[in-house]
Amino acid sequence: MKNNVFKVLLIEDNIDQAELIIECFEGNNTPCKIFHVVDGEEAINYLLAKEEFSDREKHPLPDLILLDLKLPKISGIEVLKNIKNDPELILIPVIIFTSSQDEKDLELAYLNHANSYVVKPLGYDSLSNFIHMIVGYWKKLNTTPQK
Amino acid sequence: MKNILIRITLLTAIVITLFLTVIFGIMLPAFEKNIYDQKKEMISELTNSAWNILAKFEADEKKGLLTRDQAQKAVIAQIHSLHYGNKMKDYFWINDMHPKMIIHPYRIDLNGKDLSDFKDPEGKKLFVEMVETVKKDGAGFVDYMWQLREEENKVVPKISYVKGFAPWGWIIGTGIYIYDVQDEIKRIKRNLIQISIIIILLSTVVLVYLMLEYMRTELGRANAVEALKYSEKKYRTLVENNNDVIMRLDNKSRVLYSNPSIEKYAEIKAESLSGKNLKELELPVELRQFFENAIKKVIDTNQKYGLESTMPGKTGETVFNWLLYPEFDESETNTHILCIGRDITEIKHKEKIIRQQVKELEEKNAELESFNYTVSHELKSPIITMQGYLGLVNEHIKQGKSERIVSDIKKMENAANKMYGLLECLLKLSRLGKITGLFEKIQMKELINETIELLNSNIKKANIKINILSDMPEIKADRQRIREVVQNLIENAIKYIGTQTEPEIKIGFTKEENEHCFYIKDNGIGIEKAYLEKIFNLFEKLNPRSDGNGIGLAVSKKIIDYHGGRIWAESEGKDKGCTFYFTIPIIAVEKIKI
Numbered sequence: 001m002k003n004n005v006f007k008v009l010l011i012e013d014n015i016d017q018a019e020l021i022i023e024c025f026e027g028n029n030t031p032c033k034i035f036h037v038v039d040g041e042e043a044i045n046y047l048l049a050k051e052e053f054s055d056r057e058k059h060p061l062p063d064l065i066l067l068d069l070k071l072p073k074i075s076g077i078e079v080l081k082n083i084k085n086d087p088e089l090i091l092i093p094v095i096i097f098t099s100s101q102d103e104k105d106l107e108l109a110y111l112n113h114a115n116s117y118v119v120k121p122l123g124y125d126s127l128s129n130f131i132h133m134i135v136g137y138w139k140k141l142n143t144t145p146q147k
Numbered sequence: 148m149k150n151i152l153i154r155i156t157l158l159t160a161i162v163i164t165l166f167l168t169v170i171f172g173i174m175l176p177a178f179e180k181n182i183y184d185q186k187k188e189m190i191s192e193l194t195n196s197a198w199n200i201l202a203k204f205e206a207d208e209k210k211g212l213l214t215r216d217q218a219q220k221a222v223i224a225q226i227h228s229l230h231y232g233n234k235m236k237d238y239f240w241i242n243d244m245h246p247k248m249i250i251h252p253y254r255i256d257l258n259g260k261d262l263s264d265f266k267d268p269e270g271k272k273l274f275v276e277m278v279e280t281v282k283k284d285g286a287g288f289v290d291y292m293w294q295l296r297e298e299e300n301k302v303v304p305k306i307s308y309v310k311g312f313a314p315w316g317w318i319i320g321t322g323i324y325i326y327d328v329q330d331e332i333k334r335i336k337r338n339l340i341q342i343s344i345i346i347i348l349l350s351t352v353v354l355v356y357l358m359l360e361y362m363r364t365e366l367g368r369a370n371a372v373e374a375l376k377y378s379e380k381k382y383r384t385l386v387e388n389n390n391d392v393i394m395r396l397d398n399k400s401r402v403l404y405s406n407p408s409i410e411k412y413a414e415i416k417a418e419s420l421s422g423k424n425l426k427e428l429e430l431p432v433e434l435r436q437f438f439e440n441a442i443k444k445v446i447d448t449n450q451k452y453g454l455e456s457t458m459p460g461k462t463g464e465t466v467f468n469w470l471l472y473p474e475f476d477e478s479e480t481n482t483h484i485l486c487i488g489r490d491i492t493e494i495k496h497k498e499k500i501i502r503q504q505v506k507e508l509e510e511k512n513a514e515l516e517s518f519n520y521t522v523s524h525e526l527k528s529p530i531i532t533m534q535g536y537l538g539l540v541n542e543h544i545k546q547g548k549s550e551r552i553v554s555d556i557k558k559m560e561n562a563a564n565k566m567y568g569l570l571e572c573l574l575k576l577s578r579l580g581k582i583t584g585l586f587e588k589i590q591m592k593e594l595i596n597e598t599i600e601l602l603n604s605n606i607k608k609a610n611i612k613i614n615i616l617s618d619m620p621e622i623k624a625d626r627q628r629i630r631e632v633v634q635n636l637i638e639n640a641i642k643y644i645g646t647q648t649e650p651e652i653k654i655g656f657t658k659e660e661n662e663h664c665f666y667i668k669d670n671g672i673g674i675e676k677a678y679l680e681k682i683f684n685l686f687e688k689l690n691p692r693s694d695g696n697g698i699g700l701a702v703s704k705k706i707i708d709y710h711g712g713r714i715w716a717e718s719e720g721k722d723k724g725c726t727f728y729f730t731i732p733i734i735a736v737e738k739i740k741i
Contacts, residue, residue: 072691
């Protein structure tokens with residue numbers, strides 16, 4: 001697993017920001033594959049392999065989820081609840097990746113079993129650095145149960 | 148009070164008079180008679196005893212122990228010395244049937260003398276009368292005048308008992324002096340008078356004491372009554388001028404008192420209620436039941452009971468806060484119920500307004516909070532984007548990837564534009580709360596046509612057929628704002644028309660009871676039912692790739708709210724088209740803005 005491609009599901013409605021994040025992942029030395037969805041509905045469909053995401057070959061379950069809180073249609077917290085209430089998805093680490101520093105959001109995220117909460121950093125360098133750390137930590141350092 | 152004093156004195160006088168009458172009028176004469184009778188009895192008994200002396204000597208004569216002469220002489224000697232009475236001065240005498248005196252201890256001059264013509268000072272032939280009495284009855288009483296014992300000069304009334312002694316033809320007798328008896332009676336009378344005077348004096352003292360005592364308590368009572376009257380007046384003034392309705396009922400639901408406050412609420416005179424049972428009053432059924440239940444509750448629990456009631460009154464619906472108190476007598480029995488009703492209509496009304504305002508404030512606050520949260524997030528987002536691409540530009544320059552720089556800058560420009568757009572919208576939103584556009588008459592047909600004209604190029608580009616109901620109503624509203632709503636809804640319909648081969652937008656209205664309901668119906672991409680409400684939230688975009696900023700519907704909703712109408716969307720789902728509705732009240736209402 002550790003030598004495989006590191007699969008990340010990026011749930012982010014701001015397309016330009018998503019592109020930036022993807023760029024950072026790709027600039028990283030570790031082989032990563034980013035799957036990007038733009039709203040809560042797509043995120044759930046992806047994880048449950050529904051509708052346009054029904055092909056698991058093309059849309060595999062990720063090793064890590066980056067989840068924005070403010071999302072169209074279904075909010076980030078709702079998506080988180082869905083993930084953590086699903087026996088198949090519960091083991092996937094979820095990092096809340098948001099611009100919100102609101103105490104309530106933070107609390108709500110952890111109450112719903114988010115694995116991590118990161119406030120979006122400002123600037124390309126810090127973002128790149130952050131992505132580097134994420135990959136380093138969640139792929140190399142941290143061990144997650146094997147499915 | 149004087150009256151009572153006079154009555155008491157009179158009564159006492161009557162009692163004393165009666166007492167004296169009984170003592171001196173009835174008891175004393177009876178007593179006197181009794182004394183006479185006793186005396187008479189005594190002399191008859193004494194005569195009988197003396198008579199036995201005669202009988203004894205006559206028996207001796209008969210036995211032959213004595214001759215008659217001897218026997219008679221012995222008798223004479225014995226009777227001469229036979230005395231009785233207090234001073235042993237009372238005596239017996241004997242005469243015969245002639246009459247002739249045989250023996251008289253004090254009138255020795257008469258012994259042996261013929262008494263046929265002897266008269267007392269009043270001319271009574273007393274000895275002849277004695278002979279006749281004996282002849283007739285054998286014995287009897289005779290009254291006459293005689294000297295008082297040995298005193299020859301003192302002649303007084305006397306009554307004597309005489310009894311005949313047949314064998315010798317003698318009569319023996321003894322008497323009493325009326326004078327003696329009267330003397331005794333006089334003494335008794337004197338004693339009685341003394342006792343009576345003492346009794347009367349004592350009674351008078353007691354009476355005076357009682358009267359003084361009575362006067363004192365009476366005076367105290369009069370003062371207490373006066374104080375009570377004053378106190379009663381004080382409380383009456385308090386109760387009668389009280390704004391609250393105050394009623395007093397007995398435990399049979401009978402009204403004993405009501406203060407005039409009730410006249411403010413009902414067409415009744417307070418005085419006319421007194422003595423009437425609740426059942427007799429012309430009260431609405433619910434009201435009567437309300438009171439009966441409340442009274443029952445107080446009687447059952449012996450505790451005060453309070454509750455609110457709304458009742459029809461002279462001045463419209465009135466809300467009362469009723470308090471019912473039980474009143475107890477000395478044996479702790481609930482005898483009366485005091486009802487106090489306070490008109491709290493005004494307070495209730497104000498309370499309602501305040502509650503409503505508080506609710507509105509809370510809503511506003513929540514809205515503001517959510518607004519702040521959303522705005523800060525939305526504003527941060529383009530900055531994060533810009534910052535990111537700024538760094539990327541540097542990176543690309545370093546790497547010599549100049550072909551990427553143009554697109555990076557384009558992204559930054561997009562983010563800046565988005566930021567500008569957001570700020571514009573926020574400004575607009577903030578103005579929405581402040582400006583009160585005057586309401587005017589709007590011909591909706593005209594307004595819609597103008598809007599269509601404005602969007603004509605987009606409509607043509609998408610080749611959309613516009614279908615407007617021929618007859619559109621006139622409404623009263625803020626023209627500029629309503630136009631904004633209509634434009635926004637039509638723009639949305641155009642934007643989300645999709646890849647429809649026969650795109651069409653229908654605009655029309657229906658007239659409801661109190662409002663006009665307008666609709667803008669398209670056959671475009673539709674909306675999933677779950678998101679039909681969400682789309683009206685600020686910055687809510689269903690499609691992140693579309694170029695909107697998620698503010699149009701939020702603004703439209705605010706405008707329609709402000710007009711007192713409602714706005715909502717209906718759709719059967721994806722690709723099934725969508726209809727937006729909004730209503731405007733027929734009678735325009737401008738909402739109070741906080």
